[in-house]
Amino acid sequence: MPKAKIAPSMLSSDFSNLASEASRMLQCGADWLHMDIMDGHFVPNLTIGAPVIQSLRKHTTAYLDCHLMVTNPLDYVEPFGKAGASGFTFHVEASKDNWQELIQQIRSKGMKPGVALKPGTPVEDVYPLLDGENPVEMVLVMTVEPGFGGQKFMPEMMDKVRALRKKYPSLDIEVDGGLGPSTIDAAASAGANCIVAGSSVFGASEPAQVISLMRKSVDEVK
Numbered sequence: 173m174p175k176a177k178i179a180p181s182m183l184s185s186d187f188s189n190l191a192s193e194a195s196r197m198l199q200c201g202a203d204w205l206h207m208d209i210m211d212g213h214f215v216p217n218l219t220i221g222a223p224v225i226q227s228l229r230k231h232t233t234a235y236l237d238c239h240l241m242v243t244n245p246l247d248y249v250e251p252f253g254k255a256g257a258s259g260f261t262f263h264v265e266a267s268k269d270n271w272q273e274l275i276q277q278i279r280s281k282g283m284k285p286g287v288a289l290k291p292g293t294p295v296e297d298v299y300p301l302l303d304g305e306n307p308v309e310m311v312l313v314m315t316v317e318p319g320f321g322g323q324k325f326m327p328e329m330m331d332k333v334r335a336l337r338k339k340y341p342s343l344d345i346e347v348d349g350g351l352g353p354s355t356i357d358a359a360a361s362a363g364a365n366c367i368v369a370g371s372s373v374f375g376a377s378e379p380a381q382v383i384s385l386m387r388k389s390v391d392e393v394k
């Protein structure tokens with residue numbers, strides 16, 4: 173299994189101090205910064221877009237792991253590439269007929285392509301995006317309904333993670349929603365290695381301890 177990547181979800185940060193919140197998380201041991209992009213249409217919430225990524229990029233060289241919860245991901249590829257996004261993860265539900273073009277465009281803008289799936293979407297729906305000539309490099313299994321932080325982890329999503337890990341031993345598999353000290357072992361033992369965590373990290377008195385505990389849980393899995 174690939175090594176742990178712990179990605180605090182900046183959705184739980186103080187957006188009015190984004191650069192210092194990002195730097196605080198990196199000092200606490202974060203590998204990536206997870207950026208939740210919501211368009212108020214694909215999900216019932218509206219967050220940030222490319223201008224905010226561009227502003228943050230001026231303050232950090234960190235890997236910006238962008239999760240696009242948007243209806244038309246192709247429209248976002250060029251602006252996110254220019255803004256300095258590192259990873260561009262789109263939803264399979266929003267890319268039924270243009271995922272090949274999406275993957276190709278994302279790569280051509282220097283970003284790492286990933287695909288996300290909602291809790292109600294079968295894992296088999298992402299297999300064509302992994303088995304083709306130009307596969308995505310990460311699958312994000314949502315462990316809550318996308319849209320809001322602070323929800324309860326859905327353990328039944330671990331069947332999807334197990335199926336992916338069995339079929340793709342070296343794939344980056346990310347989980348997002350309700351991850352923290354009480355749920356990390358279930359996710360890690362199922363085979364997830366990229367861990368997004370918002371409330372559990374930002375709400376902790378010692379975020380570094382939570383990050384380190386989650387890393388240990390993932391890296392101990394053989």
Ligand SMILES: O=C(CO)[C@H](O)[C@H](O)COP(=O)(O)O
Nearest residue numbers: 318319321322349350370371
């Ligand atoms: O994508 C998201 C919501 O759509 C968030 O990244 C996710 O919910 C993380 O927050 P928390 O750890 O508080 O559940």
